[in-house]
Amino acid sequence: MASQCFSLKMFVLFPLQMQLLDKFPIEGGQKDPKQRIIPFLPGKILFRRSHVRDVAVKRLKPIDEYCRALVRLPPHISQCDEVFRFFEARPEDLNPPKE
Template sequence: IPWSQCRWSMFPPKMFVVLSLQMQLLDKFPIEGGQKDPKQRIIPFLPGKILFRRSHVRDVAVKRLKPIDEYCRALVRLPPHISQCDEVFRFFEARPEDLNPPKE
């Protein structure tokens, strides 16, 4: 799939989906996640949590776009045993809500 066709480039995933992927990868690849030796970590870090009141949800989402984009780009550049694992494929898989997003 060409990079320009990745689903999140147009419809960013909800943060909990990204966090879930991160936790799955860290559990599945503890060495690459730096759990035994932080110097061996190759799985990218996620951007820090941004705390705002509920009325600022859209602002927070916009601020997360670039860091999540950078995270995803780093993810697909990892060695194939990580970048092509089932969890990563499922993350980038188009979902019905991506193809027919809700109208604002």
């Protein structure tokens, strides 16, 4: 199996999180926080313009852990359309702009 490197912009995680919490309120812990199984979104890191790369590197592990937790959820969540669309590779993901 070939692997590819792709770009993931942090701003695409928030809409996914909101969609999942709306679609699965019980699993999102809205009625009972103890029942929450949907992972929490990694927190924001404040930075100066000159530290963009450092912040991106620091966020790799929490974002990776979030994505891994998503795919380990029960199939009714991990295989829902929203999660499939999120992980679907788009042209801009495979060919990110060079900075």
